[in-house]
Amino acid sequence: MLLKSCLAYLVIFDNGFSMMPLLTEIPFVWALFCLIEWFASKRKLLYYFIVNLLLTAIFFAAIMYYKYYGVIVTYHALDQVNQVTAVKNSVFSLMHPYYLLIFIDIIVFAIMLFRKREIPIDMSHRPRKKALVMSLFVLSVIVCFVNIMPNRASMNEIKKAEDMGILNYEAYTIFSKEEKELVDPQQITRSAIDRIKRTQPVVSGNYAGAAEGKNLIIIQMESFQNFLINLKIDGQEITPNMNRLMNENFYFSNFYQQVGQGNTSDAEFVVNTSFYIPPRGAASGVYAAKQLPSLPKLLGEKGYNSATFHTNVVEFWNRGEMYQALGFDRYYDEEFFGKEDTVFFGASDEVLYDKTADVLQQMNDSGEPFYAQVISMTAHHPFTIPAEKYKMELPERFEKTFVGDYIRSQNYADYALGQFIEQLKQNGVWDDSLIVIYGDHLGLPIYSLTKTDKQLMEEIYGREYSYTDMINIPLAIISKDVTYPAVFEQIGGQVDILPTVANLLGASVKDRIYFGQDIINQTYNLLPQRYYLPSGSLLSDDALLIPGSGYEDGTEYPLAGEGGKGGSITEDEFNRALELLNLSDSYVSQLPDREPAKDEAASE
Known part of the structure; x- marks a missing residue:
């Protein structure tokens, strides 16, 4: 023993x-x-x-x-x-x-x-x-x-x-029963959250309503990390389509995941609610019985129809219940996409995008605006896609490595995304829409890498692969006549997507409870982390802090890339991040339970 x-x-x-x-x-x-x-x-x-x-x-x-x-x-x-x-x-x-x-x-x-x-x-x-x-x-x-x-x-x-x-x-x-005392919902107000986050009031935000009336298409890229953007290996561009989108539109290079045990489904939850994940368990299980304020419901008040697309069965990670709680009008899962060209858990990204494009054209032709959430899946761990999906030749040193398999699978994911973009442009949906693309979560955990993998990552970065690199994902916001080539270096997280998108679409979130912020108009940010990093971890404009027993013996890491001011995270920021998590936990857990029979997303 x-x-x-x-x-x-x-x-x-x-x-x-x-x-x-x-x-x-x-x-x-x-x-x-x-x-x-x-x-x-x-x-x-x-x-x-x-x-x-x-x-x-x-x-x-x-x-x-x-x-x-x-x-x-x-x-x-x-x-x-x-x-x-x-x-x-x-x-x-x-x-x-x-x-x-x-x-x-x-x-x-x-x-x-x-x-x-x-x-x-x-x-x-x-x-x-x-x-x-x-x-x-x-x-x-x-x-x-x-x-x-x-x-x-x-x-x-x-x-x-x-x-x-x-x-x-x-x-x-x-x-042990280490449960924090719940905060009275009456004390969880917009002003209280803004005070803790140090959010500055914006009298008239930039781009307020700039994309009003447009469709919203959110594309969640499986395991897509930010280092892939503009990466070339021996002269080969790994993600040419994503590169083009990032370089020609709003690109947030210091954007970070905020998921937990539920991984992809947690990303869906955080993006659609602007709440943090629960302290334990997947959000799709813990919070699925609640009447969740959400992006589909917010846009529904403006006449939007909503649908979500994922090629796996809807029962996986309790998505069927979560989609009902989030208020999606329809979901499209394996029953719609079928089992042709299956990779890992469902039909390939090519099938996902091809069939989704047809549905989006029909929704666009109806004359009513829509919100579509599209969840890619083929570039999933362990990234060993079939040989017929290879779209690039790996250098010998990358062959038969975890990092090499990851890069090859993301090259395929980028190829499939490019096909989708072309379809949307041809059928007129692209120009009528605000498109948001981001990675759902990390793909290359530090603790899973072999010595060879770590050497390859050091070759890519030019330095040691860090925790901030690991959780750094890209975010792009694209809309014809609205966005232009611009890199936003302020930090942001998945919790920030809802308020940022709401501002662009002219959907008021005044007096609503959410924990993100409009990262086009706000620069300072505080991002609590859970699960993939120990409790108490947080990102600020300066660094990433991973606590030891507490704040005093914590370890700081510089932000990914060239971001960060090089300062230190203060104990006040540490305590405020914990307070934000407790407020989110308290608020969501005390929301009223929903009645599934009256709030049911339809399948297609």
Whole structure:
């Protein structure tokens, strides 16, 4: 068990080989073994086998979950079990063969169980043995408490798990009730949020109503990171269509993801509500029963029809319920797109865009404005698209690498997007629309990269790949006669899309509750982060802060690219970011429940 815990520490905490598990993990194991010795008079080997299997499964789950998400798994992840089969290729791609060594002793235990050999017990020493077992149990429990109690206040979940011990941390999350007190909804006002964010009042915002009456098309690009923009490898342009859009329109280069456990579905939630993700779980599960104020409902008040397009089944990540809560009039999923040209979870991006373009033309021809959300998917982890989808030749050094597969899949995604753009231009939809394009979340987690992958990323960046690079995604806003070539360097996040778009379309958000800001007219920003970065992490105009136990021992990272003022994040900013998260959690969790029968999105 010591070797298993050492392997978990090596992978997760990246501190080299450590003997810390002797103090942080083994006492927990001893406590369980003592209980077996105390209570089990028969079939002890079976109970040892069960406990060993359970603890091994916890260590293995912790390793794999960290490699995929960069966080420590807890029992809350059980809500995701039904998603595992869908992402099994992604999970298997992260598995190193030596991880399986963790199960070797399980085989030995199983063989011993099947031998069914009775071992005689010397009853004369039983009282002395029980006293020894009880003493060891009490000592083990005391050590566990000593590991847990001083570290309860630590904000950084990874540091907390390292200091407590993984097994202690798992037990602590089950029995602790660290719920923040909800703020009274009457106190959650527009002025209160603006005060915390330090948002400056704008008397007459630039571009207010500049795209009024136009359709809105939001295109969410799967796993698309900002470093791809204008990237060339050995002279090959990786994303020529995205480059053109960014270079000829409004391009936000310091834009960041704000998703969590729900990944793509979380991005949909944040963009359509301007709320932050919940502290635990996917927003599509936690908040789907609520009457959510949203972009579809806001535009619906201006006569817009709304639809969302995604080639997977609508049940994946509980999207059907979320779309009802968001107020979309219609959704188009696998039932509409079919299973032709399937890549990973659904029809390819080419099928998505081709069939979506036809629907958008029909909606445009109706004479009523529409809002369409289009979710791409082919460039999904682990990025191993079929060879017939290759649109570029990779240099030899990129072949058979995670980074190379990622770049090749995004090159295909860009190709498919280019086809979509041409269709929209030909059928007249493009000129009649305001188009917003952004990446939904990261594709290349630092904690999933091999040494070779890290070297390739250093070649691309000209420096070490950082946490800010990892969560940096592009945002482009495009509209004929409105946008022009301009790079906005102020920081922004997905929570800012709703108020920015609302201003352009002339949709009033006055007195509404939202947590983003119009990033065309506001420069200072404060972006709390969750999940992919430890709790308490935030971005400001100056840097990214990842806390340790708290603010004082936190670590700062410069913003991606050339952005940032080079200053430090203040403790006041740290506290205000936490306050924003608590306000969002309090507001959304206290929204009234909806009635699905009266608020149901129709499928096509």
